[in-house]
Amino acid sequence: MDFTTREIPLCEVCQQPARQTCGGCKLVYYCSRAHQKLGWKEGHKLKCCAYKIQYSEDFGRHMVATRDIQQGEIILREKPAAIGPKIACKPHCLSCGLKLEPIQKNDELDFYKCSSCNWPMCSIDCEKAEVHREECKIMTKRNYKCEIKYESADKVEAAYCIIAPMRVLLMKQTNPRQFENVMSLESHLKDRINTPLYLVIKANLVTFIIQVLELPFDEETILKVSSIFDTNSFDVRSPDGSKRLRAIYVTASMMNHNCRPNTRHIYLGDDNNLTLIATVPISKGEMITATYTQSLYGTLDRRKHLKTYKCFDCECERCQDPTEFGTYLGNIYCSVCNGASSDRTIGQRGMLVSTNPLDETASWKCEKCGYYIQSRQMFWGNNALKQELNTINKSGPRCFEEFIDKYKATLHPTNHLVIQAKLALLQIYGNYEGYTLTELPDYLLKRKIDLCHDLLEVADKLEPGWSRFRGTVLLELQAAMTMQTKREFEDEKITKSAAQEQLMESMVLLQEAVNILRIEPQMKTVLETKVQELSNLLDNTNL
Numbered sequence: 001m002d003f004t005t006r007e008i009p010l011c012e013v014c015q016q017p018a019r020q021t022c023g024g025c026k027l028v029y030y031c032s033r034a035h036q037k038l039g040w041k042e043g044h045k046l047k048c049c050a051y052k053i054q055y056s057e058d059f060g061r062h063m064v065a066t067r068d069i070q071q072g073e074i075i076l077r078e079k080p081a082a083i084g085p086k087i088a089c090k091p092h093c094l095s096c097g098l099k100l101e102p103i104q105k106n107d108e109l110d111f112y113k114c115s116s117c118n119w120p121m122c123s124i125d126c127e128k129a130e131v132h133r134e135e136c137k138i139m140t141k142r143n144y145k146c147e148i149k150y151e152s153a154d155k156v157e158a159a160y161c162i163i164a165p166m167r168v169l170l171m172k173q174t175n176p177r178q179f180e181n182v183m184s185l186e187s188h189l190k191d192r193i194n195t196p197l198y199l200v201i202k203a204n205l206v207t208f209i210i211q212v213l214e215l216p217f218d219e220e221t222i223l224k225v226s227s228i229f230d231t232n233s234f235d236v237r238s239p240d241g242s243k244r245l246r247a248i249y250v251t252a253s254m255m256n257h258n259c260r261p262n263t264r265h266i267y268l269g270d271d272n273n274l275t276l277i278a279t280v281p282i283s284k285g286e287m288i289t290a291t292y293t294q295s296l297y298g299t300l301d302r303r304k305h306l307k308t309y310k311c312f313d314c315e316c317e318r319c320q321d322p323t324e325f326g327t328y329l330g331n332i333y334c335s336v337c338n339g340a341s342s343d344r345t346i347g348q349r350g351m352l353v354s355t356n357p358l359d360e361t362a363s364w365k366c367e368k369c370g371y372y373i374q375s376r377q378m379f380w381g382n383n384a385l386k387q388e389l390n391t392i393n394k395s396g397p398r399c400f401e402e403f404i405d406k407y408k409a410t411l412h413p414t415n416h417l418v419i420q421a422k423l424a425l426l427q428i429y430g431n432y433e434g435y436t437l438t439e440l441p442d443y444l445l446k447r448k449i450d451l452c453h454d455l456l457e458v459a460d461k462l463e464p465g466w467s468r469f470r471g472t473v474l475l476e477l478q479a480a481m482t483m484q485t486k487r488e489f490e491d492e493k494i495t496k497s498a499a500q501e502q503l504m505e506s507m508v509l510l511q512e513a514v515n516i517l518r519i520e521p522q523m524k525t526v527l528e529t530k531v532q533e534l535s536n537l538l539d540n541t542n543l
């Protein structure tokens, strides 16, 4: 059955409107207890609740498949137990999470403010929303007024760090069971307590909770809540970036990390319900994993990120493999034997690989000539180039192309920095003003197609299956291929039947992109339009 397209819940057995969900998987509905029993007997018992939580010394609690899970299957849907703004952010509405724009107030620009506590909000509706009620009541009772004012579009406000933890602490009274659920999560407070960030949090959050709100919590409990957020929260964002929040999902947070994950997740609806999707088939007994970091970072950067923010040393298969499954994502060409080789294929030219990827201090050695460099040289080089890439002009393709060309003797075609530049180019070619698909000259259209193939090759190795990455690149690829076919046909370079054949190839790619992305928020109509346009072309009417 297709969970993605159904909008009104229908009973699994009789297809009539239904309200009760299956208590196990919470994915299917029943109109009555009798139909729930019948549905179970008729086969739901084989599909229900695809995971269980296990414990191991190495990983702590983690999620394991209780049966074979199919690619694309929804494993879990879950409401956030706690949600709030990011630790420091530009002003966002405390209720709906949307980024706020200032309005004209008398002679100055400022945000709409809650009439009681003075926090910037969207509107009176958001001011009265359930999620803001308790905190507003207590802040008002203690005569606390938020002092955030509009100063500039980019001003980041540290005051937001109090909101999410305050909501959890207030839950102790309003929803004690949920409070206990959240408090049972891993915090890593000992690892964080003496970090500079936690010294700031201590000064702001603890003072606010104890002295301003006069809530009966000790310093350790308050900091633990903050640390639980840092260890477990998911970054909830809307596709257009207008909404940015962090949320705790008690069950989903049992998922451990893997640098080649077997799931992806999305957030649906105003309630930000997390939906967990299997990107590859998962066998019974296998660990169900997510990535806590960026799949397109090299091993050095990923492991550093995980250690700093999630307090563990990742030792997954990818981290152990000095070639990162043959992508050589974090590696560079050897500067000694590089020039001597005429072979331009990755893996054939001398490549520097770590002598022990699980030890960041290990030296790096050329696979071909045995030349060594120290780990710190690798760090410096990597950081310097990362900084250069981050600061280049992003408004057009020129600087990205120049970056790839400038470092081609050092950075091979699937080095992580080159891949990031290629991703940026993929967005620019075909989408930016002056570079739309119809405006692109043939050689840039071909460049876009080549970029897609390069990125798909990396995606297949590092985020295999139905990842969002693969889905998005497939969409770009089919659009560019369709445009190329149209041009070739119009220029009489190919026959009509060859054009039809090429368009069928585009349609196959588009269908796969639809399968991957149709569940993503706001994608359904976009995808339907693209399928319709391509079908029209195939029908021969517009070609």
Ligand SMILES: C[S@@+](CC[C@H](N)C(=O)[O-])C[C@H]1O[C@@H](n2cnc3c(N)ncnc32)[C@H](O)[C@@H]1O
Residues within 6 Å of the ligand: 058, 059, 060, 061, 062, 185, 186, 188, 231, 232, 253, 254, 255, 256, 257, 258, 310, 311, 312, 313, 314, 315, 316
């Ligand atoms: C969101 S929690 C996951 C649930 C956690 N294992 C527990 O017992 O509560 C994140 C924490 O789990 C642990 N963890 C997750 N993935 C791991 C991995 N691949 N290797 C080792 N520890 C991991 C780390 O301590 C990490 O900070």
